Amino acid sequence: MNDLVFMHGLNEEPYTTDKIIAECSKNNLHSVKVIIYNHKKDFEDFGVLSFEMTKPLKGSKGGRPQKTYHLNEQQATLLITYLDNTPEVNQFKKNLVHEFYRMKQELTQRQINRAIEKPQRKSLTDAIKEWQQAPRHIYINMTQLLLKRATGLTAQQIKKQRHVKTALDGLTVKEQERYKQLENIAIGLVGLNKTWDEVKGVLLLA
Incomplete structure (x- = not known):
């Protein structure tokens, strides 16, 4: 279940990607992107539908940079409801719920630790002075x-x-x-x- 959910920094919520959802639910990536495109307004009800442009794999012939969507927990949950309830999809649902929960706990602890460390860093800078x-x-x-x-x-x-x-x-x-x-x-x-x-x-x- 590693690398299902990602986190950038302390002030951004955890997310997964359309690519992860397609791979782990055994769905075609293009089909997943079509669902997101066709229901764009629905996904935006749960936050900004952000994405990054990813380059084609090295060695691949041609190809243009492709959008990789970053989906928060609510957006990912919504996307999964649009997929067929296959055994792979159902198992992935459980795995994803677990990972979002774990990552949110990690984020909370990281925020606490960062706040605790700041006075200690000041002690170091004061000592260096x-x-x-x-x-x-x-x-x-x-x-x-x-x-x-x-x-x-x-x-x-x-x-x-x-x-x-x-x-x-x-x-x-x-x-x-x-x-x-x-x-x-x-x-x-x-x-x-x-x-x-x-x-x-x-x-x-x-």
């Missing part, structure tokens, strides 16, 4: 190191892959906990006036 051995560009470099250790990705990679404006808004709950742990270590080391190389060395082993 008093850090006698702070090198140039330390704020950016410290954040990059913490993000890399917590997620395996740079800030730019997180923004691009997870479609967020602020990298910290793109972390999962597990990554947030890891980031918070590393940030606490950094605050302690900076408070002890360790060198940047010493701080990096400890964080890379943490």
